[in-house]
Amino acid sequence: MLKENRKMAEDWIAPRVREIAPSGIRAFFDLTAGNNDIISLGVGEPDFATPEHVRAACVRALNRGETMYTPNAGLLELREEIAQYLGSSFGLQYHPADEIMVTVGSSEALDLALRAFTAPGDEIIIPSPSYIAYSPIAHLNGGTLVEVEATAEQGFKLTAEALRKAISPRSKLLVVNFPNNPTGAVMSYEDWLPIAEVVKEHNLLVLSDEIYAELTYDSTHVSIASLPGMQERTIVISGFSKAFAMTGWRVGYVCGNHELLAAMLKIHQYTAMCAPVLGQIAAIESLRSGLPDKDRMKACFRQRRTLFVEGLRTIGLHCHQPQGAFYAFPSIAHTGLKSEEFALRLLREAGVAAVPGHVFGSGGEGHIRCSYSTSTERLTEALERMEGFMKVRI
Structure with a gap:
């Protein structure tokens, strides 16, 4: 039996x-x-x-009965704080109303992006080694994974030469994660410049997982979206789990062109609906008083x-x-x-x-x-x- x-x-x-x-x-x-x-x-x-003051803010909200759904894209108050934070910290400019969406951790944002932008047969280029979730999620959505080795001799960085060799007529999406899990590698502005040129030349969409952006030790984090001509073709994913010690609150966010985010929102509203309200309140407190x-x-x-x-x-x-x-x-x-x-x-x-x-x-x-x-x-x-x-x- x-x-x-x-x-x-x-x-x-x-x-x-x-x-x-x-x-x-x-x-x-x-x-x-x-x-x-x-x-x-x-x-x-x-x-x-x-931090205690973040937990206390949520206790107060809970005692006020703030336990309802939020808008699908997240509390506007939080999206405004995220927009201000990204602008002051990394030079990224997004409109809170339609270019930022709050998700159930950055993991949901990753899933939404790969579902929204991957069709069967599309090739997804991923530097290797990389975070383990990219490959299975790409596979679930019918995409074909193409690994580009980022070697220790090159500091585990992605190079334009290696990227160019991996591109084919079916290439659609480049997934990057810097600071990198598992290597801790980072990319400078100068490192990104030739990558950006290859991306634009081949009309690729970039999915940039920047969950460790704040944990850049010897320099300032540089997002590929900050390079000329890259913001409109880059989806930036981040969240509060790592740098703000909020893994269990499950609050992430995704930023990008409003038409691209609208496609992701279609999936989000039918699946997660919205991120947990108390987690969003905790994120607001973290950005206002937790830096x-x-x-x-x-x-x-x-x-x-x-x-x-x-x-x-x-x-x-x-x-x-x-x-x-x-x-x-x-x-x-x-x-x-x-x-x-x-x-x-x-x-x-x-x-x-x-x-x-x-x-x-x-x-x-x-x-x-x-x-x-x-x-x-x-x-x-x-x-x-x-x-x-x-x-x-x-």
């Missing part, structure tokens, strides 16, 4: 859903669940609680980056210097182990959970991703365990 039920379920599940693999990050996270002896460097989530909190947390991440990356190098794991986000992406190629085998052995033999690089695309093999969004004490202990593992087991 069990086999029969399983066969029925397989028949009902859409082929494209059957074909995608479960999240490689979540798989390692699940292995650590309930085991306090394991130090998890796997999940990309700040270890800070949402010092953001800067304080960023300073902590910068200190942890220095500690952890130097520690990795000391124990024999070469590591590119991450310029943003909160991930280190050390090379394990010299060990002779594939990334999955290395990560599994590190977990079982040293009690340290890291994510194997291959889950981030073909360009990630030979590396592991370690999140330094945890305390210095835990990071120091993780390094000690990793050093013992390298000495004894490798």
